[in-house]
Each structure stands twice: as structure tokens, then as C-alpha cells.
Amino acid sequence: MADAPADHLADTPDDTPADLSADAPADPAAGGGVSRRAALLLAAGALAQLSLPRVLPPRAPAAPQVLGAAPLAALLAAHARALRTGRLAALDLAQLDYRATSWDATAVSAELSYRLAGFDDYPVVLGRRFTLAGGALGEESAAPGSAAAPWDLGDPMPVRGARCVVLGPAAPAELTGLAAVADRAVPAVSAVWGTAWAGRLVLQLPTSEVQFTRLLGVDPSSYADIAAVTSAAAGAPVHTPADRVLVNPDAFRLLSAFGKQVVITHESTHVATRADTHPWTPLWLSEGVADYTGYLGTGRTARQIAPELTSDVAAGKLPTALPTDADFSAGSTGIAQAYELSWLACGLIAAEHGQQALVDVYRAVGAAGPGAGRAQQLDRVLGDRLGYGLAEFTRRWIAAVLREVGPAG
Template sequence: MAGRRRACGCRGTGLWRLLVAPVLLLLLLVGCGGRATTDGARAEVQRLLDRRAAAVLAHDEAGYAATGDRAGYTRLRAVPLAAWSYRVTALHRSGDTATADAELSYRIEGYDRAPVTTARTVRLTRDPDGRWSVASERPGEKTGEQAWDQGAVTAVRGAHSLVLGVGQTDARLRDFADLADRAVPAVSRAWGTDWAGRVVLLVPQSLDGMAALLGSPASSYRGIAAVTTGETGGAARTPADRIIVNPDAYGLLGPLGQQVVLTHETTHVATRAHTNAATPLWLSEGYADWVGYRGTGRTARQAAPELGNALARGQAPQALPTDDDFGFSGDATRLARAYEGGWLACRMIAERWGEERLEAFYRAVGEHGERDGAVEGAMGSVLGTTPADFTAEWRRYLRDQLG
């Protein structure tokens, strides 16, 4: 039996080679051809998007339309662009239709030191002559929208600002530019001039538009007047920041409140290169509020009502606010107390150690690069105190100012 199996095995192996080898060769040829076809289509799509990008930068509406869907050009043509390019990262093809995953990189002229890079999904069709064209373009999966995804963008320039709005009047966008133009010099007076000295504001039509720009649920930002986007750290190549306004909440503020908010957010833009994982939110948000309120004459009782109420109920905080206290989706009262507590901590430093020491403290914390030991080290080297003593001093300060 063993011998017969070996014999059959030899004959079977030879037959297998005769029958299967051509099939393998065919599969290999088909596989190579399929891969080559896919690679060829991807290269064609890349060239198509290169032409589309060149048309955007050249303000060539006809050239843009020749690449497919032309709606995007109309929506973004008011945006002053210094760079615009696509990089196809994957192509999913089915016959004469395809979906391309792509990275869009762009820079706003005069404002962005580094490009904004965002994922895009591009749907394509192929005509009978084999030419690809763009059917639509939208944000990639789990990626926030760009302003022009929401409609035609209107651009208003200020002395230190660029305001890009959708569904807003020119007059209202001019109001935002005026607020930003006052905020920029105010921030420079407090922080210094080692930053760009200009800001970009995005003003969507509604809270839902704001949330879509941020790629988050609207419920996360209800009641929040504005936020600043941008990665932290990297002094040499500070990423492009955007101040995104919630027009619903912003419109409920008075003139002083609107100015404080814009100055606060502009402070985040200025301090971005010195803000990183080492920086606790009580310091970054507290400092931004300190700059925002600086020179307004607002008293502690006026600007920190929730902490004042807590003290009146005998519920004085035992420690500085934690990062978790600043969550947008949590308790609004807890969030307000966190901002007020951070502001009063920075205000105390400015009053008792001086404004220059406050700035130096902020920078020293960021220089540490990681959270462990950053605040402790900066308190020792810049303020000559310890976290325990600082917290005790802060609690006394709250009672003095709010009691």
C-alpha cells in the first residue's frame, strides 16, 4: 500500500504539473494585469486631480469644469489660496465608477505657515472614451467639513484678520473682522510678538455648521461661542489655526462678551507653539481668559459668578480644575467653574508675581514637553513656590476676591 501510494503520488504530481501550471500562469497574468489596470487608473485619477488643483490656483473655472463637477469651484473661489494639492492614497474601482481616498493639502495666502491636510473622498465616473471625471468630492470618513462644503464662502479681510463666512452678510463678517483686529494687538501686548499676529475666523451659518466643521455632534458645542482648532506644539512650523464661531451662541453675547471671546481665542492662536501635553487646561484656558479680560475692568465677582455661588454655599474648590472639568459635553456649571478657576489662578499670578512672570511660567511649563513634573518645575523655577503652596494661596485668593 505504501508503494502504491508513492507511485500514484508520482503520477499525480506529474499530472498536476501539466494541468495546473497553465492555470497558475493564467492567474498570474490576470493578477498582474488587474494590478496594472488598477495602478493605471489610480495614476490617471491622480493626474485628473492635479489638473483640478492647478485650475483652483489659477482661478481657471473652465479648466476646473473640465475635470468634472464644478460646484466646488464656485463655493471656494473667494478663498485666497497659496497652495492646493491632492494625493491619492487609495482607489476603489467598480467598472466605470470609482471612489478615491485622497489627502487635500492647502494653505491660505498670508496666514498659514504650514498646510492644512484633510482627508477627502472623491467619487469618479469614466466616459465611453475612458476618461475619468469627478462626480463629487466630500470630507473623508470621520473628518470635519471645510467651509466650502457648506456653501459659497464669502471672504472679508481685516488689518490682522481674514473672516470666511457661509450664509452670513458682509456686514456681519465685517463686525467679526473688527473684533479680531482689536484682539490681535491686545494679545501681542500681553504675550509678545513672537507669533503670526493674524488670525483666520470661520463663521458658519449655524451651530450645526460649526459642529460639522469640527466633525463632532452639535450637542458638544451648544452654548460655546467659539473654539480654536490646530495641533499644539512645534514652534518652527506652527500649524494653521482656525477660530470657529458658533453664531447662535455668539449672537447672545453683548459687545464686551464678544470681544472677550475673540481675544480669548486669539490668545490660543498666539500661544499654540508653547502649548502641548505638558500644559494643563487650567493654565491654557485661564491664561486665554486673563488676556481676554485684561483691561476690561471686570471684577472677580462679575467674571466668576459660578465660583462665587459655590463659595457662598460653602462649596469652595479644594484643588485647581482638572482637564476633565473642561469637558464641553458635561455639566455646564462645572465647566463655568473650571474656566473661572483657571482665570483666577492666572490673575493671581499676574497680581502677585507680575505679568512677565505669568508669561514666563506659561512658557516654562510648555518647555517641559510632558505633563509629569511640568507645573511643579515651572512653579519652582519661575514662581519660587510648590503646587501645594500655590493651591493653598489660590484658595485664599478665591475667598478674598469672591467671599
């Protein structure tokens, strides 16, 4: 701030009126005069002191009141109604509600449950957090460690296809294009896996890879270069999940039309097989059947589908065992080869025993339960369905790798 001009400072009046200070008696102790008002107060003694405004210590602010459960539930219900009839009206929601899980005077943690009409039989459940001030809800965001809601990224702008709905703030042309790809994927998947699954897809297309990872609730570096992921909705029953196909726009845009179709058909297979997929299902089997379905009928050769594996075999690097679950971790070395090896393993079953045998093996593995161990259960299922166990299957698979992508392939 600039200094005040001298003439402005000179115009500032003294607090003592001129007529009172002229009549004031001298104060010997101070060696100067005091005002008539001050002299009267001094003469009045203690009684006069009581008439002065008292200077009190600052009072601590009152602690904010913590809302009771019923008022808080009413606030959350009103917030849900406002969203459903306002900003999210275009989503055609069959359900949108919040349940408070913990709160204090300044913040609320809650569970958000929502269902898309015509798509979700069971709700998506997400962790949410609100600020709270003056008994009113403030800013809403994803709870720490929770996935974002579709509308956290911007207006979801739903585009509906014949067999799908695509949500996201991406450009309308991208949303429409993705819906067309998904509409082609659904019948391709049903041709292999039957029509017992829902036969409809919910896809989310954000505008960037960072937004993509927010939809997953993971670190942005975890899924770099992954084109799409299928995510089962948290809290949904095992056999009826509200799955989401989440598309990474940065990676997806780099794919050819053929590549986009394979990726979405692959992810749609995960949706169709979700009821038969369990923690004990080996990833080589679940990812292998998804790639098998995605590439089926495309006319591509093994060398075209498995270029990384082809290079490894040409360099003398041969597989000795089926891929482990760790081989499919995002960012792991050799993840491309893991997918290619799995595709060949599932293709081998279909080639030697028929496509239905592959479907039957997959479902039998899921139905077998964890048992004494994954390898033992798989060995038993293969023996029952193919007539030989895991060791013989591995031997045949290695031979198929050499035959399909080796020097003589």
C-alpha cells in the same frame, strides 16, 4: 396607469399575416392551424432552428476599470486647478492640491492641502472622498471623521481686516463685524505675549451650530453653547500651525459686544501661545491665561467675571484642587466654574509676581517636557519661577478665591 379602452384593444393586429394563415396546413397535435412560415420551419428541421435568433443567457456587466495612479493624479490636479481659478478664486490660495491615498473603481480617498496666501505658512490638511464613475471624478465631500473644508458649507465669501481674514457663508454684516473684533484682539494679545507670533488670524463663521460642528468634524451635540474654538490645522508642524478660530454663530450671536470681544481675544491667545502649548500643559493653565488676556483691562470685577463661582462659594462650595482637564470637556457639569477658577489662578500669579511672570511660567511649563509626570513638572516650574511649589500655590489660590468672590470679597 388607467385601463386601455376596449376599442383600442380590438385594434391590435395579430402577429400572423392573414394570407399566410389561410394557406397553412393543420397541425394534428395542436388541433389547429399553423402559419405557412411555421410549417416551413418545422419541415426544415434542425437546420431551420439554427436560423432562428438564439436566446443567450444575460451577460454579466464588465467590471469597472480601476484607474492607475498617474491618470488619477492628473484628474485630481485638474480638479484642484478648476477650483482654484473658479469657485475659490476669491480666497487667494497659495496652495490647493490633492493626494490620493486609496481608491477603487467607484471611489477615491484623498488628502486635501490648502494654504491662504499671507496667512498660512503651512497647509491645512483635510481628508476628502470622491465618487468615481466612468473614469471621471464625481461628488466631493469630507471623509468620514474629517473636518469640512470652508467651501463645503457654501461660498466662503472672505472678508479681510487689517490683521485677519474671516471666511464663511454667513451674512456679510456678520463677517465684517467679526473682522473688526479680531482686529482689536490681535494687539491686545501682543501686548501680553509679545510679537513673536504671526500676529494675524484666520476665522471661520458658518451659518449654524450644525455647520460649526462640521468644521470641527465632531458630533453636533458635542459643542452646543460653545461660542468659539481654536483648532490647529491637522498635519502642521507643532511650532508653526495654521490655526483657525471657529465661531459658533448660534452661541456667538447671543453675546454682548463685550462678550464677543472677550471670546475672540481669548481664542487669539490660544493662537499666540500655540508654540508653547503642549499635551502636558494643564488645561487650567492654557484656558486660564486665555481668559486672563481676554478680560485684561476691561474693568470687570471678579464677581462679574466669575458669577457661577461666586454662587458656589456663597453656597459653601469651595474648591479643593485646581481644575482637571476633564472639567473642561464640552457639556461637562461645572465647565463654567472651571474657566472661572483658572482665570483666578492665572490672575493670582500676575497679581503677586507680575504679568511677565505669568508668561514665563507658561512658557517654562511648555519647555519642560512631559517628564516623570505633569504634577511633578508643574511643581518644579512653580518652584523655579515663583519660589514655591504646587501645594503652596494651591493654598494661595484657594485663599484668593475666598478673597475675590467670597462673602467678604
